[in-house]
Amino acid sequence: MKWLKNTFFLFSALILFSCGDPGEKTSEKTPVNTNVNFAEHVAPIVFKNCTPCHRPGEAGPFTLLSYYDAKKNANKIKFVTQVRYMPPWPADKSYTHFAKERGLSGEEIALIKDWVEQGCKPGDTSKLSPPEFFTGSFFGKPDMVIPFHEAVPIKGNGTDHFYMVKAPYEMKSDTFVRFYEFVPHKRKLVHHVNGHLIGFEDGKKKNAYAGKSYWQDDPKLSNDVYKEMGLANDDGTFPPMLANTVYYLPGYSAQVFPDGIGGYFMKKKGAILLKNLHYGPSAIDTKDSSVINVFFGPPPKRPVQELQLGTFGIAPIVPKFDIPANKVSTFSSRWTVPQDISILSVNPHMHLIGKTFLAYALTPNGDTIRLIRINKWDFKWQYYYTYKHPVKIPAGSTMVAIGIYDNTDKNPNNPFHPPRDIKERNDMFSMGTTEEMFQFIFTYFPYQPGDESLDLEN
Ligand code: HEC
Known part of the structure; x- marks a missing residue:
């Protein structure tokens, strides 16, 4: 929230304008689409990428089910899509791709911007209906x-x-x-x-x-x-x-x-x-x-296991996980993989002062297998990122996770001003929000030939 608040503060002038205010300027140079309207151009983007969370019972702070919902929040929507804060997807797509990746294309972002700047035209909303969702679940009616x-x-x-x-x-x-x-x-x-x-x-x-x-x-x-x-x-x-x-x-x-x-x-x-x-x-x-x-569901043919490096995990954090005040500190955790495995998903975990996260594997013949990179850690979005296909890690590889923590006053997410020393603790209270954790969690099963082509997305 803090990051967003700070960013909103910087851009607050932008928020004051309403749909199509001619005084509004944006720095992004994108071709202007003419005659953009909600029904034809914007609704498909919003219903697919935003409504799953912005609906009653889900996490989004307001609903995006109708033209009026979108119009009311138009400038905010324009802003959060331009800075790529929404839809949330902290993993760096230039490093690795995952199944069901969230994100808008440059073209979609431009359409939203042009729609707002051209006065939030409704188009023919009479035939428009938001997708049907089951209230109380992200996945539909549970059994x-x-x-x-x-x-x-x-x-x-x-x-x-x-x-x-x-x-x-x-x-x-x-x-x-x-x-x-x-x-x-x-x-x-x-x-x-x-x-x-x-x-x-x-x-x-x-x-x-x-x-x-x-x-x-x-x-x-x-x-x-x-x-x-x-x-x-x-x-x-x-x-x-x-x-x-x-x-x-x-x-x-x-x-x-x-x-x-x-x-x-x-x-x-x-x-x-x-x-x-x-x-x-x-x-x-x-x-x-x-x-x-x-x-x-059906009986599992391939049981999935889970392990974690770092806090409470199978491999220690190096150096000792004490984060001194007023410093940016780097920690890592390394583990040698004993047998060929196929990794299905990864879940990096840090708390508020986490800054960046990187994980990869080094194979015995010196290759690097990329696992995940998060360039701007955000406590609010901590997915299990599932690969499109299982990632094979050969026996003898070293899995490496590196976390950088910014315990300075410059970090707007730092819960303490002035910053405090944060000490390693290995009891349940390490999970307190203002304590820190460093974990790289992953799910896997023993490798079988052909795993590389298993489709985990559909
Ligand atoms: C994975 C769920 C999810 C998806 C998908 C999603 N949002 Fe959000 N959105 C949230 C949550 C949760 C918050 C509140 C957290 C925050 O403010 O940082 C939020 C906050 C926002 C805010 C800021 C509200 C405020 O006033 O602080 C805007 C604007 C927004 N979303 C628009 C969108 C748009 C537009 C899309 C699609 C392009 C979208 N969101 C997709 C979950 C989601």
């Missing part, structure tokens, strides 16, 4: 929705809150799940979720709903806590728990792989345990009732 058992109370005391939350369920029979989608209720407060899948074996649990629904702020989680939350079988033993099945960060939408790739086996009685549900500070007392959408 099942698992709500929180109880709403989670959030105190309006201006501090971060960490919860473990249980979302229990019961179904008629066991099934396979293609993916889970976490849908935040208090979108502005939900910061991060990492959910695990618990499945009670047949006959071992009478009531999946028994026990406490949530647990607050205890980094020393123990089996006693799990028991109080009703996560043990009735005989006191613990059911299997599958890590990292539900995931959410601001700007994130669930990872969906083609049929047969990835997915989960789901017992008919169980729970999603959101182990680190992190809410940012709230000014008022409130409650969160987020839900988890479930999309069933």
Whole structure:
């Protein structure tokens, strides 16, 4: 938000003009399209690239469903498309391409600009209808929705809150799940979720709903806590728990792989345990009732695994992850790949003072395999970037992730002015927004010949 606010401040003069104000000048020299109107030229761009998020229930702060929505926000739309802030896509497209990349072409950006400058003409909007979306999901109607058992109370005391939350369920029979989608209720407060899948074996649990629904702020989680939350079988033993099945960060939408790739086996009685549900500070007392959408699918032929370098990961951060005040610091994490693998998706993770992120692999014969580059880190957009085709990393390669952090006063996203030393911490509180993390998360499976041509996009 801060970056945008600052940029808006600089360009605030631009925002004051309304559609077609002749006083308005832009620096971009693009050919002017004549007679641009909404229905014919602008609506197709907006409906495809903006409306999926700018509609009721989704993350965008206003709706873009009609001519009037667009007209009302015309100058803002022109501005955010010109500076390529919207649609959000932080990964550098000149470095690597991914499936379902967001972004407008130069031509589309020019059309929007010309439409605004020519007075936001409606055209024939009578035949125009926004695409149909299912409210409550990015992907359409889910096969099942698992709500929180109880709403989670959030105190309006201006501090971060960490919860473990249980979302229990019961179904008629066991099934396979293609993916889970976490849908935040208090979108502005939900910061991060990492959910695990618990499945009670047949006959071992009478009531999946028994026990406490949530647990607050205890980094020393123990089996006693799990028991109080009703996560043990009735005989006191613990059911299997599958890590990292539900995931959410601001700007994130669930990872969906083609049929047969990835997915989960789901017992008919169980729970999603959101182990680190992190809410940012709230000014008022409130409650969160987020839900988890479930999309069933076929049994997975190729199970997908996940690993991470850096914080909580399989490879350390070098040097020690302390970020001194008033300095720009560089950190890296390196890991030697033990077997041929195919990488499906990557997810760089830093917090507010992250500046740039780079990841690649160096093969034993000296080739570089590009993975991702983010030139302007933005905390708000933390996707799992899925490749169009799996990327093969041969055994013996070194995977390298490099993160640069700007802990100076010049960084508008720095939460502290004057800047403070930020120290490495390896407990759950490292996830506090104003602490820092450095993670390079990736999903993969063992390489099989032909993986390079698997289509992960369609
Ligand atoms: C992936 C979801 C997503 C897509 C796609 C998307 N937006 Fe947004 N947009 C958001 C979110 C979330 C915010 C609020 C965060 C922020 O202000 O930085 C936002 C903010 C904005 C703002 C600034 C609002 C304000 O007053 O601060 C404008 C203008 C905007 N979007 C226009 C667009 C346009 C135009 C498109 C398509 C070309 C688009 N967005 C595509 C999610 C999206």
